[in-house]
Amino acid sequence: MVIAWGLAYxxxxxxxxxxxxxxxxxxxxxxxxxRYIGRSEECSPRLVWVAPSDVGARAA
Incomplete structure (x- = not known):
């Protein structure tokens, strides 16, 4: 289950x-x-990184 999303600069x-x-x-x-995402017995939060796409490089 995804509970939040974001961007890292x-x-x-x-x-x-x-x-x-x-x-x-x-x-x-x-x-x-x-620090801001709660924990429960049913849920253990994880931070997942997705690699940047090279779509822009292919379009150029």
Whole structure:
């Protein structure tokens, strides 16, 4: 289950949006979002990185 998504920038900053509430965070580092995502017996949050796409490079 995905509960939030975001972008990490080259300088380390990140912007994250929680899907259920729309709450947004602007963070100094992406891994800081784990402080704001709750845990429960049924859920253990994970931070997943997706590699940048080279789509723009192919289109040029």
């Amino acid at each position: 080259e300088d380390g900053r990140a912007e994250v949006t929680r899907l259920d509430s729309g709450h947004r965070w602007q963070l100094a580092a992406a891994d800081q979002v784990m």
